[in-house]
Amino acid sequence: REMVGRALFFLALCLGVGSVPLSKAPADAAEGTKGAGDKCRLHMGLESPCFEIVTQAKEYEIRRYEGDEWWSTSTVAGPADWAAQTKEGFMNNFQYIGGDNTKAMKIPMSSPVLTTRKLQTGELVTSFFLTKDANPPPSPGAQAKVVLKHDTEEKVFAVISFPGWADGHSFTAKEEELKNLLARDGIKAWDGHHSWLAQYDPPFMPVFRHNEVWVPVNPGKMFAPK
Numbered sequence: 001r002e003m004v005g006r007a008l009f010f011l012a013l014c015l016g017v018g019s020v021p022l023s024k025a026p027a028d029a030a031e032g033t034k035g036a037g038d039k040c041r042l043h044m045g046l047e048s049p050c051f052e053i054v055t056q057a058k059e060y061e062i063r064r065y066e067g068d069e070w071w072s073t074s075t076v077a078g079p080a081d082w083a084a085q086t087k088e089g090f091m092n093n094f095q096y097i098g099g100d101n102t103k104a105m106k107i108p109m110s111s112p113v114l115t116t117r118k119l120q121t122g123e124l125v126t127s128f129f130l131t132k133d134a135n136p137p138p139s140p141g142a143q144a145k146v147v148l149k150h151d152t153e154e155k156v157f158a159v160i161s162f163p164g165w166a167d168g169h170s171f172t173a174k175e176e177e178l179k180n181l182l183a184r185d186g187i188k189a190w191d192g193h194h195s196w197l198a199q200y201d202p203p204f205m206p207v208f209r210h211n212e213v214w215v216p217v218n219p220g221k222m223f224a225p226k
Contacts (some may be wrong), residue, residue, distance in 0.1 A: 028099065042112075043111055043112075046110050048112065048129065051065045057181070066154055068150075070150055071149045072096050072097065072127065073149050074089040074126050075124070078123030086124065089126030093128040095144065096146045097109065100143060101137070101140055102141060103138035105137075114129075115196065115197045116195060116198070125194075155216065156216070158178055162174055163210070164209055165209065167200050167222035171197040171213060175213050194216075195216070195218035197214075198213070
């Protein structure tokens, strides 16, 4: 089932859902900073939300993401296994950007795909960043299983990167590692806010894969690492 989910992601990127170039770009944080036309590309040539680096530590960095971002979000009921939930959440979002909306608009694939789990309910939430060309995006179609979220305020995340294939276990392990690093450096994660797994690569990338875990940090309580 995990391989099926990866194959679907590969199919989505190959179809392009709007002819997005797949030219290789360095997985460098500087690529995510604001550029011409306010469009930012971090990895694989796909459009990503823009950010600036607030603090650069050895093991992680702190990023400030600008507001005015639109996301499509699918919530899959739980408890269930990670592979089945991520597959369903991905396809719900993919169908929306593929034309299951009130304008039958095809919206380009973006990166990263964000995933988080609601621990109390076991629900899995998967989100697609909606590109600037779709701002504001069309409403979901009658059969669509997504809701749209408009983030109007800037957000601050501590971010740790890791290679390989990401899953629920690596998400949990890297989240714990990052929170321990933040505690070491006197930075407190923002209580009551979910962390996110950010995945950037399709399955045809067997090596040099780029994943991140984003832990929210209260922007009013940021401190430089020791």
